[in-house]
Amino acid sequence: NAGVTQTPKFQVLKTGQSMTLQCAQDMNHEYMSWYRQDPGMGLRLIHYSVGAGITDQGEVPNGYNVSRSTTEDFPLRLLSAAPSQTSVYFCASSNHLGGQVYNEQFFGPGTRLTVL
Amino acid sequence: RKEVEQDPGPFNVPEGATVAFNCTYSNSASQSFFWYRQDCRKEPKLLMSVYSSGNEDGRFTAQLNRASQYISLLIRDSKLSDSATYLCVVNPFLTNDMRFGAGTRLTVKP
Numbered sequence: 001n002a003g004v005t006q007t008p009k010f011q012v013l014k015t016g017q018s019m020t021l022q023c024a025q026d027m028n029h030e031y032m033s034w035y036r037q038d039p040g041m042g043l044r045l046i047h048y049s050v051g052a053g054i055t056d057q058g059e060v061p062n063g064y065n066v067s068r069s070t071t072e073d074f075p076l077r078l079l080s081a082a083p084s085q086t087s088v089y090f091c092a093s094s095n096h097l098g099g100q101v102y103n104e105q106f107f108g109p110g111t112r113l114t115v116l
Numbered sequence: 117r118k119e120v121e122q123d124p125g126p127f128n129v130p131e132g133a134t135v136a137f138n139c140t141y142s143n144s145a146s147q148s149f150f151w152y153r154q155d156c157r158k159e160p161k162l163l164m165s166v167y168s169s170g171n172e173d174g175r176f177t178a179q180l181n182r183a184s185q186y187i188s189l190l191i192r193d194s195k196l197s198d199s200a201t202y203l204c205v206v207n208p209f210l211t212n213d214m215r216f217g218a219g220t221r222l223t224v225k226p
Contacts, residue, residue, distance in 0.1 A: 033213065033214070035216075040218060041218060042120075042203065042216045042217055042218035042219055043160070043203070043216040044216075045213045045214070045215075048213050058213055090159055090160070104150070104162040104165070105160075105162070105205075105214060107159035107160050107161070108159060109158070109159050110158075110159055
């Protein structure tokens with residue numbers, strides 16, 4: 001199993017450009033999520049999905065869109081990049097244990113994004 | 117107030133030392149608790165889940181105190197390889213997401 005994969009590993013954008021960060025998992029996990037990590041802030045949840053066709057906002061959703069057309073893929077779209085979106089982005093997936101209890105999250109290697 | 121707060125660190129300890137980290141959470145009905153480890157410029161990885169009765173994995177012991185709303189991580193006989201940032205993670209009740217603390221950095225020195 002490849003686990004959780006993310007592409008690209010590094011990206012530099014100009015202000016106003018759009019792009020999609022890719023995330024895929026091969027563990028048949030229902031739950032997938034996107035985080036951003038900034039120095040001193042820890043990981044903050046951007047968007048998450050509890051299954052194909054279902055997405056919801058996390059703590060910091062503004063400026064980002066997601067979709068979940070398949071169980072495996074959960075792309076994150078930056079609509080119009082801004083310098084404030086310079087960050088490290090992690091995708092994660094996990095099993096749903098029932099109710100609202102979740103198991104261990106598995107993270108991808110991250111995408112380092114710089115917006116000039 | 118942040119939902120999950122951790123000792124800011126950094127903690128600098130000699131090899132063989134015992135070190136403890138604390139983490140407090142604000143949602144009293146939180147259901148799942150974890151400690152993750154993150155090496156520099158790498159993704160977080162699960163260190164251990166935290167159960168109500170407390171649990172131990174080798175040199176690592178995790179405790180949960182629901183009454184005081186905190187979890188702790190104890191590392192005994194520190195190794196150089198324990199140097200990393202330790203993240204406290206909580207799954208708040210009635211949410212479908214995980215909330216991370218900002219992390220505590222540990223450096224173990226020879």
